[in-house]
Amino acid sequence: MKKIIKLAGCLLLMAIIAASCKKDKMPLNLNLSPVGALATPNDNADVKLDPTGSASVLFKWDAASTDDGGLVLYEVAFDKQDGDFSKPVSKILSDGAGVQTQLTISHKELNKIANAAGIPSSSTGKLKWTVIASKGTNAKPASASRTLQLERPAGFAENPVDLYITGSATEGGTDLSKAVKLKKIEDGVFETYTSLKAGDYYLTDKNADGGKQYYIENGIIKEGSQTTSVSGDAKAYRLNFDFTSATTKSVEIQSIGLYMSAYGKEIGTLNYIGNGVFEAPKVAVEFYQFDWGRDERYKFILHTAAGLEYQGSTNPNNVAPAGQPASYFYLVPVTNAQWDNTYKFDPSADRKNVKVDVMLQPAAYTHKVTVL
Incomplete structure (x- = not known):
């Protein structure tokens, strides 16, 4: 009898523990309404980009609403002028790791986005932008979008980290592994003291296959697989390449x-x-x-x-x-x-x-x- 009572007590205790461990399963509330009005910048605002400085553009919008006041994350999406945001060229979390209803974005970053959207350097083009609010797996874009007109300067949106010169006119010849490495003077600016002889050369950001290639046309740096020709006897030069302005200088x-x-x-x-x-x-x-x-x-x-x-x-x-x-x-x-x-x-x-x-x-x- 004692064994039966003891066993019953254990079973009762286990039932109590099991009951206490059960958690109320509440359905996750993902209800979310899109953001309200887009505040700044104004539609068709014109921005003359200065990626070498500290200038920035402030994007602001009205908050999205939820049934339970839960956390909402925001992303600003950018697309080409004729895009529909199904495949935006860029998405950036708002300030405060995505929780603030604003985004501060530098001219340098906007210049990169403009480049990704196909706006060439030294030209003006338009981007569309909107705000995507999300709660868990539920993401909703704003019902409205705005256009931003960007004037890009000369130069590259992405400066190479390293730079090499290679080709038949160079000291390393056509062997890419022997390409002459340039000294990085500052971000986007490279220099070398080297000799050039009759032949051709190009610039690359890697001394191995797969690097980006650049060439010089009328003193302007351009991206592409073309080469730059050199004539005459071998001479020593100081060559300077400034990707922030896409310009080059050389002096014997x-x-x-x-x-x-x-x-x-x-x-x-x-x-x-x-x-x-x-x-x-x-x-x-x-x-x-x-x-x-x-x-x-x-x-x-x-x-x-x-x-x-x-x-x-x-x-x-x-x-x-x-x-x-x-x-x-x-x-x-x-x-x-x-x-x-x-x-x-x-x-x-x-x-x-x-x-x-x-x-x-x-x-x-x-x-x-x-x-x-």
Whole structure:
């Protein structure tokens, strides 16, 4: 009997536990009405895009409503002028991770969307936009949409992260794996010191198959598989490609002079040897004797087809090079002031020959002096 009572008690306890674990299953309320009126920007608003600045456009709308006041997420959808939003070119969550009834979008991002919608650079075109409200799996677009007229500047909506130059006119030839990598000066702006010879070249964002390709036409950078032709003898150049404005610059670098301040003249000439390197294999160095001691200061002069350019130290005044970090030898544009932004030879270079290399490569613009 005791066993029966005990078993009955256990069964009763299990029934109570099971009953307490049962949860009331309430149907999930996904009822949702679309957003109300679209507030800003006005229909057919005209925006002149400046993707290089900090300008933005504010989109605002009236909130959607729900039966239970639950959380609603919002996305702004963009489509081509004749699109129906079935396959929008872009959808972006509203501010606050999608919960606010507004979206702040930069000119840079709008420029990308305009590009995706087929609006070319340096032209004006229209986008449609609307707001999609969603609660769970229930998504409803607004009943209305508006048009935005965008004026795109020259330049690319998406700047390459890396840039290479390749082709028969280049130092790496047609082997894409040996393409010459450019130095990234700032976002969308690339530069290289390299040689070009008769042949052709193109730019690419990868030194392997599958990269985007670019070519130059009348000084303008364009995307495509065409090439740019080069004629004449091999020469060293500084090439600059600015994707923010789709423009390019080139200048021939004829040589680099080793300028010694105390003499006020160049004491050696560095010629281009390839891979962004200019070299003077043997230069006689003798420090200048002043009453207070011997002067060892120097910097560099670039002889270009457009004139002279001075390159020197970031420091107005320098100490001896021994024990200094690699940045001591970095090269930056400087003035032609006789004594400013100079380096100092190591004391062991006095009355000796030195080998001087200027390396203008993606890793750093720097130089090295080796006492022979």
